[in-house]
Amino acid sequence: MKLYKFDIPKSKLCSIPKKERVFFVQLMNFANDINALQKMMFFSAETDTDNDIVESAQNAQTLLLVKTLAVKLWEGWKLLKREFLETGDNLPQEFQHGCEELTVAGLESFKLGVESFNELAEYLKPENNIIRLIRNRFGAHYSKESSKKIGQLIEDASKSEIYPVFLSEAHGNCFYQMSHGLSNKSMLELICESQSLDAGDKPMRILLRDVVRVTGLFLDFIGSYIMVVVTKRFGFEYTEVEIPEPPDINEVTLPFFIKDKANLKAGDIMNKKQKICMWAGIEAIIIGFLVTVGPLRDPRALGVVITKFVSWVFVVAVITSGLFVTFKNKHDE
Numbered sequence: 001m002k003l004y005k006f007d008i009p010k011s012k013l014c015s016i017p018k019k020e021r022v023f024f025v026q027l028m029n030f031a032n033d034i035n036a037l038q039k040m041m042f043f044s045a046e047t048d049t050d051n052d053i054v055e056s057a058q059n060a061q062t063l064l065l066v067k068t069l070a071v072k073l074w075e076g077w078k079l080l081k082r083e084f085l086e087t088g089d090n091l092p093q094e095f096q097h098g099c100e101e102l103t104v105a106g107l108e109s110f111k112l113g114v115e116s117f118n119e120l121a122e123y124l125k126p127e128n129n130i131i132r133l134i135r136n137r138f139g140a141h142y143s144k145e146s147s148k149k150i151g152q153l154i155e156d157a158s159k160s161e162i163y164p165v166f167l168s169e170a171h172g173n174c175f176y177q178m179s180h181g182l183s184n185k186s187m188l189e190l191i192c193e194s195q196s197l198d199a200g201d202k203p204m205r206i207l208l209r210d211v212v213r214v215t216g217l218f219l220d221f222i223g224s225y226i227m228v229v230v231t232k233r234f235g236f237e238y239t240e241v242e243i244p245e246p247p248d249i250n251e252v253t254l255p256f257f258i259k260d261k262a263n264l265k266a267g268d269i270m271n272k273k274q275k276i277c278m279w280a281g282i283e284a285i286i287i288g289f290l291v292t293v294g295p296l297r298d299p300r301a302l303g304v305v306i307t308k309f310v311s312w313v314f315v316v317a318v319i320t321s322g323l324f325v326t327f328k329n330k331h332d333e
Helices: 018-045 052-085 091-104 110-124 130-139 144-156 177-194 203-234 272-292 299-332
Strands: 002-005 239-242
Touching: 018 052, 018 203, 052 091, 052 110, 052 130, 052 177, 052 203, 091 110, 091 203, 110 130, 110 203, 130 144, 130 177, 130 203, 144 177, 177 203, 272 299
Parallel strands: none
Antiparallel strands: 002 239
16 A cells, blocks of 8 residues: 655744644644544454444443544544644634645545534534534433433333343453443433434434534545645655555454453464474473483482583573464564
8 A cells, every 4th residue: 555654844833833833743642632532443343243242332322432533533622622623723714725835736535624624613613513513412421310220221121121141250350231322322311412413313313413514524624734834834844654454344354252361271372383392392301301300319419410400401491482483574564
Protein backbone atom coordinates (compact mmCIF):
# COMPACT_ATOMS: atom_id res chain seq x y z
CA MET A 1 0.00 0.00 0.00
CA LYS A 2 1.21 3.47 -0.88
CA LEU A 3 1.30 6.30 1.70
CA TYR A 4 2.35 9.93 1.36
CA LYS A 5 4.80 11.13 3.99
CA PHE A 6 5.00 14.80 4.95
CA ASP A 7 8.02 15.77 7.07
CA ILE A 8 7.34 18.84 9.21
CA PRO A 9 10.51 20.42 10.64
CA LYS A 10 10.29 21.93 14.12
CA SER A 11 11.38 25.28 12.71
CA LYS A 12 8.31 25.42 10.46
CA LEU A 13 5.99 24.07 13.14
CA CYS A 14 7.15 26.79 15.55
CA SER A 15 6.71 29.44 12.88
CA ILE A 16 2.94 29.36 13.41
CA PRO A 17 1.27 30.77 16.57
CA LYS A 18 1.48 28.52 19.64
CA LYS A 19 -2.29 28.06 20.02
CA GLU A 20 -2.65 27.11 16.38
CA ARG A 21 0.21 24.57 16.37
CA VAL A 22 -1.03 22.94 19.60
CA PHE A 23 -4.53 22.67 18.10
CA PHE A 24 -2.98 21.18 14.94
CA VAL A 25 -1.31 18.43 17.00
CA GLN A 26 -4.35 17.79 19.21
CA LEU A 27 -6.64 17.57 16.20
CA MET A 28 -4.49 14.86 14.60
CA ASN A 29 -4.39 13.04 17.95
CA PHE A 30 -8.17 13.12 18.03
CA ALA A 31 -8.32 11.86 14.44
CA ASN A 32 -6.08 8.90 15.29
CA ASP A 33 -8.38 7.99 18.19
CA ILE A 34 -11.71 8.07 16.37
CA ASN A 35 -10.24 6.43 13.27
CA ALA A 36 -8.99 3.47 15.32
CA LEU A 37 -12.19 3.20 17.39
CA GLN A 38 -14.41 3.28 14.30
CA LYS A 39 -12.43 0.46 12.68
CA MET A 40 -12.57 -1.65 15.85
CA MET A 41 -16.32 -1.02 16.05
CA PHE A 42 -16.82 -2.28 12.50
CA PHE A 43 -14.52 -5.28 13.02
CA SER A 44 -16.41 -6.28 16.17
CA ALA A 45 -19.79 -5.90 14.48
CA GLU A 46 -18.67 -7.97 11.49
CA THR A 47 -17.70 -11.04 13.57
CA ASP A 48 -20.32 -13.54 12.32
CA THR A 49 -21.64 -16.38 14.44
CA ASP A 50 -24.61 -18.73 14.67
CA ASN A 51 -24.30 -19.03 18.46
CA ASP A 52 -26.68 -16.87 20.52
CA ILE A 53 -24.21 -16.45 23.41
CA VAL A 54 -21.36 -15.40 21.13
CA GLU A 55 -23.68 -13.04 19.24
CA SER A 56 -24.79 -11.37 22.47
CA ALA A 57 -21.17 -10.99 23.63
CA GLN A 58 -20.21 -9.48 20.27
CA ASN A 59 -23.08 -7.00 20.53
CA ALA A 60 -21.94 -6.01 24.03
CA GLN A 61 -18.38 -5.46 22.82
CA THR A 62 -19.54 -3.48 19.79
CA LEU A 63 -21.80 -1.31 21.95
CA LEU A 64 -18.87 -0.57 24.27
CA LEU A 65 -16.89 0.69 21.28
CA VAL A 66 -19.87 2.76 20.10
CA LYS A 67 -20.15 4.40 23.55
CA THR A 68 -16.39 5.00 23.75
CA LEU A 69 -16.44 6.55 20.29
CA ALA A 70 -19.32 8.80 21.36
CA VAL A 71 -17.21 9.96 24.31
CA LYS A 72 -14.33 10.84 21.98
CA LEU A 73 -16.65 12.64 19.58
CA TRP A 74 -18.05 14.87 22.32
CA GLU A 75 -14.57 15.57 23.69
CA GLY A 76 -13.44 16.38 20.14
CA TRP A 77 -16.29 18.89 19.82
CA LYS A 78 -15.22 20.52 23.09
CA LEU A 79 -11.68 20.74 21.68
CA LEU A 80 -13.02 22.41 18.54
CA LYS A 81 -15.03 24.94 20.50
CA ARG A 82 -12.18 25.75 22.91
CA GLU A 83 -9.24 25.93 20.50
CA PHE A 84 -10.83 26.65 17.12
CA LEU A 85 -14.14 28.48 17.44
CA GLU A 86 -13.69 30.56 20.58
CA THR A 87 -10.05 31.69 20.43
CA GLY A 88 -10.73 34.98 18.67
CA ASP A 89 -7.91 34.23 16.21
CA ASN A 90 -10.13 33.89 13.10
CA LEU A 91 -9.11 30.24 12.60
CA PRO A 92 -12.54 29.26 11.15
CA GLN A 93 -12.34 32.08 8.61
CA GLU A 94 -8.77 31.16 7.68
CA PHE A 95 -9.79 27.53 7.27
CA GLN A 96 -12.75 28.42 5.05
CA HIS A 97 -10.61 30.78 2.97
CA GLY A 98 -7.93 28.10 2.58
CA CYS A 99 -10.51 25.55 1.42
CA GLU A 100 -11.90 28.04 -1.08
CA GLU A 101 -8.42 28.68 -2.51
CA LEU A 102 -7.75 24.94 -2.91
CA THR A 103 -11.21 24.43 -4.44
CA VAL A 104 -10.54 27.19 -6.97
CA ALA A 105 -7.22 25.48 -7.72
CA GLY A 106 -9.17 22.39 -8.80
CA LEU A 107 -9.31 20.41 -5.54
CA GLU A 108 -13.09 20.17 -5.23
CA SER A 109 -12.90 17.79 -2.27
CA PHE A 110 -11.91 20.65 0.05
CA LYS A 111 -15.39 22.11 -0.29
CA LEU A 112 -16.49 19.04 1.69
CA GLY A 113 -14.37 20.12 4.67
CA VAL A 114 -16.33 23.34 5.16
CA GLU A 115 -19.67 21.58 4.61
CA SER A 116 -18.75 18.88 7.12
CA PHE A 117 -17.78 21.45 9.75
CA ASN A 118 -21.07 23.29 9.29
CA GLU A 119 -23.01 20.02 9.67
CA LEU A 120 -21.03 19.17 12.81
CA ALA A 121 -21.86 22.49 14.39
CA GLU A 122 -25.53 22.13 13.47
CA TYR A 123 -25.74 18.66 15.06
CA LEU A 124 -23.57 19.15 18.17
CA LYS A 125 -24.53 22.66 19.32
CA PRO A 126 -27.97 21.62 20.68
CA GLU A 127 -27.50 20.23 24.20
CA ASN A 128 -29.90 17.30 23.73
CA ASN A 129 -27.98 15.47 20.99
CA ILE A 130 -27.43 11.72 21.38
CA ILE A 131 -23.62 11.97 21.38
CA ARG A 132 -23.66 14.17 24.50
CA LEU A 133 -26.30 12.00 26.17
CA ILE A 134 -24.27 8.79 25.69
CA ARG A 135 -21.04 10.49 26.80
CA ASN A 136 -22.54 11.84 30.03
CA ARG A 137 -24.84 8.98 31.05
CA PHE A 138 -23.13 5.81 29.76
CA GLY A 139 -19.83 6.22 27.90
CA ALA A 140 -17.74 8.15 30.44
CA HIS A 141 -19.78 7.56 33.61
CA TYR A 142 -21.88 4.98 35.41
CA SER A 143 -24.39 7.73 36.06
CA LYS A 144 -27.09 8.06 38.69
CA GLU A 145 -29.68 8.29 35.92
CA SER A 146 -28.61 4.97 34.39
CA SER A 147 -28.50 3.30 37.83
CA LYS A 148 -31.99 4.55 38.62
CA LYS A 149 -33.28 3.28 35.27
CA ILE A 150 -31.65 -0.15 35.74
CA GLY A 151 -33.18 -0.44 39.21
CA GLN A 152 -36.60 0.38 37.80
CA LEU A 153 -36.21 -2.18 35.00
CA ILE A 154 -35.46 -4.93 37.53
CA GLU A 155 -38.48 -3.96 39.66
CA ASP A 156 -40.79 -3.86 36.63
CA ALA A 157 -39.64 -7.23 35.26
CA SER A 158 -41.87 -10.27 35.73
CA LYS A 159 -41.12 -12.73 38.53
CA SER A 160 -40.18 -15.36 35.93
CA GLU A 161 -37.46 -13.17 34.35
CA ILE A 162 -34.06 -14.90 34.04
CA TYR A 163 -30.78 -12.96 33.91
CA PRO A 164 -27.91 -15.08 32.47
CA VAL A 165 -24.28 -14.76 33.53
CA PHE A 166 -21.51 -16.77 31.82
CA LEU A 167 -18.29 -17.51 33.71
CA SER A 168 -15.04 -19.01 32.45
CA GLU A 169 -11.71 -20.16 33.84
CA ALA A 170 -10.22 -17.07 32.16
CA HIS A 171 -11.39 -13.57 33.17
CA GLY A 172 -11.25 -12.49 29.52
CA ASN A 173 -13.93 -15.02 28.56
CA CYS A 174 -16.43 -14.17 31.30
CA PHE A 175 -19.54 -12.54 29.87
CA TYR A 176 -22.05 -10.86 32.17
CA GLN A 177 -25.01 -10.88 29.82
CA MET A 178 -27.35 -9.78 32.58
CA SER A 179 -25.58 -6.43 32.94
CA HIS A 180 -25.32 -5.92 29.19
CA GLY A 181 -29.04 -6.48 28.74
CA LEU A 182 -30.15 -4.17 31.55
CA SER A 183 -27.65 -1.41 30.74
CA ASN A 184 -28.49 -1.58 27.05
CA LYS A 185 -32.23 -1.37 27.70
CA SER A 186 -31.84 1.52 30.13
CA MET A 187 -29.74 3.39 27.57
CA LEU A 188 -32.30 2.90 24.80
CA GLU A 189 -35.15 4.06 27.05
CA LEU A 190 -33.23 7.19 28.05
CA ILE A 191 -32.56 7.91 24.37
CA CYS A 192 -36.30 7.64 23.66
CA GLU A 193 -37.11 9.95 26.57
CA SER A 194 -34.61 12.61 25.49
CA GLN A 195 -35.27 12.59 21.75
CA SER A 196 -38.37 13.35 19.72
CA LEU A 197 -38.55 10.01 17.93
CA ASP A 198 -41.21 8.98 15.44
CA ALA A 199 -43.27 5.89 16.15
CA GLY A 200 -41.22 3.71 13.78
CA ASP A 201 -37.80 4.94 14.93
CA LYS A 202 -35.52 2.46 16.66
CA PRO A 203 -33.20 4.13 19.20
CA MET A 204 -30.31 1.71 18.62
CA ARG A 205 -30.39 2.32 14.89
CA ILE A 206 -30.47 6.08 15.48
CA LEU A 207 -27.54 5.86 17.92
CA LEU A 208 -25.40 3.90 15.44
CA ARG A 209 -26.42 6.19 12.59
CA ASP A 210 -25.52 9.35 14.50
CA VAL A 211 -22.18 8.03 15.80
CA VAL A 212 -21.09 6.87 12.34
CA ARG A 213 -22.30 10.09 10.71
CA VAL A 214 -20.58 12.41 13.21
CA THR A 215 -17.36 10.39 13.00
CA GLY A 216 -17.39 10.75 9.22
CA LEU A 217 -18.04 14.50 9.43
CA PHE A 218 -15.16 14.95 11.87
CA LEU A 219 -12.75 12.97 9.68
CA ASP A 220 -13.76 14.94 6.56
CA PHE A 221 -13.27 18.24 8.38
CA ILE A 222 -9.95 17.18 9.94
CA GLY A 223 -8.60 15.86 6.64
CA SER A 224 -9.33 19.20 4.96
CA TYR A 225 -7.99 21.25 7.87
CA ILE A 226 -4.71 19.31 8.01
CA MET A 227 -4.16 19.72 4.28
CA VAL A 228 -4.94 23.45 4.42
CA VAL A 229 -2.38 23.93 7.22
CA VAL A 230 0.24 21.76 5.53
CA THR A 231 -0.21 23.51 2.19
CA LYS A 232 -0.27 27.08 3.50
CA ARG A 233 2.15 26.81 6.42
CA PHE A 234 4.64 24.07 5.56
CA GLY A 235 4.61 23.63 1.79
CA PHE A 236 3.10 20.76 -0.16
CA GLU A 237 6.17 18.53 -0.25
CA TYR A 238 5.93 14.80 0.33
CA THR A 239 7.57 11.47 -0.44
CA GLU A 240 5.83 8.24 -1.36
CA VAL A 241 6.42 5.29 0.99
CA GLU A 242 5.26 1.69 0.83
CA ILE A 243 3.94 -0.48 3.65
CA PRO A 244 3.05 -4.20 3.53
CA GLU A 245 -0.33 -4.84 1.94
CA PRO A 246 -2.93 -4.76 4.75
CA PRO A 247 -5.76 -7.30 5.07
CA ASP A 248 -9.07 -6.71 3.34
CA ILE A 249 -11.55 -4.90 5.57
CA ASN A 250 -14.05 -7.75 5.17
CA GLU A 251 -11.49 -10.28 6.42
CA VAL A 252 -10.78 -8.60 9.78
CA THR A 253 -12.81 -9.51 12.87
CA LEU A 254 -12.58 -8.69 16.57
CA PRO A 255 -13.95 -11.65 18.57
CA PHE A 256 -15.04 -11.33 22.18
CA PHE A 257 -14.12 -14.88 23.16
CA ILE A 258 -10.50 -15.92 22.77
CA LYS A 259 -8.32 -18.93 23.51
CA ASP A 260 -6.33 -17.92 26.57
CA LYS A 261 -2.73 -19.20 26.53
CA ALA A 262 -2.56 -18.91 30.30
CA ASN A 263 -4.96 -21.85 30.53
CA LEU A 264 -3.15 -24.06 28.03
CA LYS A 265 -0.64 -26.75 28.82
CA ALA A 266 3.00 -25.79 28.35
CA GLY A 267 3.29 -28.30 25.50
CA ASP A 268 0.53 -26.51 23.57
CA ILE A 269 2.38 -23.19 23.77
CA MET A 270 5.69 -24.53 22.43
CA ASN A 271 6.29 -25.46 18.82
CA LYS A 272 7.96 -28.73 17.80
CA LYS A 273 11.52 -27.35 17.63
CA GLN A 274 11.15 -25.71 21.04
CA LYS A 275 10.07 -29.04 22.55
CA ILE A 276 13.11 -30.80 21.03
CA CYS A 277 15.35 -28.00 22.32
CA MET A 278 13.89 -28.27 25.84
CA TRP A 279 14.37 -32.06 26.07
CA ALA A 280 17.86 -31.83 24.57
CA GLY A 281 18.78 -29.30 27.26
CA ILE A 282 17.44 -31.58 30.01
CA GLU A 283 19.37 -34.55 28.59
CA ALA A 284 22.57 -32.48 28.38
CA ILE A 285 22.25 -31.52 32.06
CA ILE A 286 21.71 -35.18 33.03
CA ILE A 287 24.75 -36.26 30.99
CA GLY A 288 26.80 -33.49 32.59
CA PHE A 289 25.79 -34.74 36.02
CA LEU A 290 26.73 -38.32 35.19
CA VAL A 291 30.08 -37.30 33.70
CA THR A 292 31.14 -34.93 36.50
CA VAL A 293 29.46 -36.02 39.71
CA GLY A 294 28.74 -39.67 38.91
CA PRO A 295 32.35 -41.03 38.92
CA LEU A 296 33.28 -39.06 42.07
CA ARG A 297 35.27 -41.20 44.54
CA ASP A 298 37.22 -38.65 46.56
CA PRO A 299 34.95 -36.41 48.71
CA ARG A 300 37.73 -33.81 48.86
CA ALA A 301 37.24 -33.14 45.15
CA LEU A 302 33.50 -32.46 45.60
CA GLY A 303 33.86 -28.65 45.47
CA VAL A 304 35.74 -28.73 42.16
CA VAL A 305 33.28 -31.23 40.65
CA ILE A 306 30.24 -29.18 41.67
CA THR A 307 31.82 -26.05 40.19
CA LYS A 308 32.35 -27.87 36.89
CA PHE A 309 28.78 -29.19 36.93
CA VAL A 310 27.29 -25.76 37.68
CA SER A 311 29.37 -24.26 34.85
CA TRP A 312 28.10 -26.97 32.52
CA VAL A 313 24.48 -26.31 33.52
CA PHE A 314 24.97 -22.56 32.93
CA VAL A 315 26.40 -23.12 29.43
CA VAL A 316 23.59 -25.55 28.54
CA ALA A 317 20.95 -23.12 29.88
CA VAL A 318 22.34 -20.19 27.86
CA ILE A 319 22.51 -22.21 24.63
CA THR A 320 19.08 -23.76 25.17
CA SER A 321 17.47 -20.39 25.97
CA GLY A 322 18.99 -18.81 22.88
CA LEU A 323 17.75 -21.61 20.63
CA PHE A 324 14.35 -21.54 22.34
CA VAL A 325 13.88 -17.83 21.62
CA THR A 326 15.20 -18.22 18.06
CA PHE A 327 12.76 -21.03 17.28
CA LYS A 328 9.90 -19.05 18.82
CA ASN A 329 10.66 -15.95 16.72
CA LYS A 330 10.91 -18.00 13.53
CA HIS A 331 7.67 -19.78 14.41
CA ASP A 332 5.89 -16.45 15.06
CA GLU A 333 7.15 -15.07 11.74
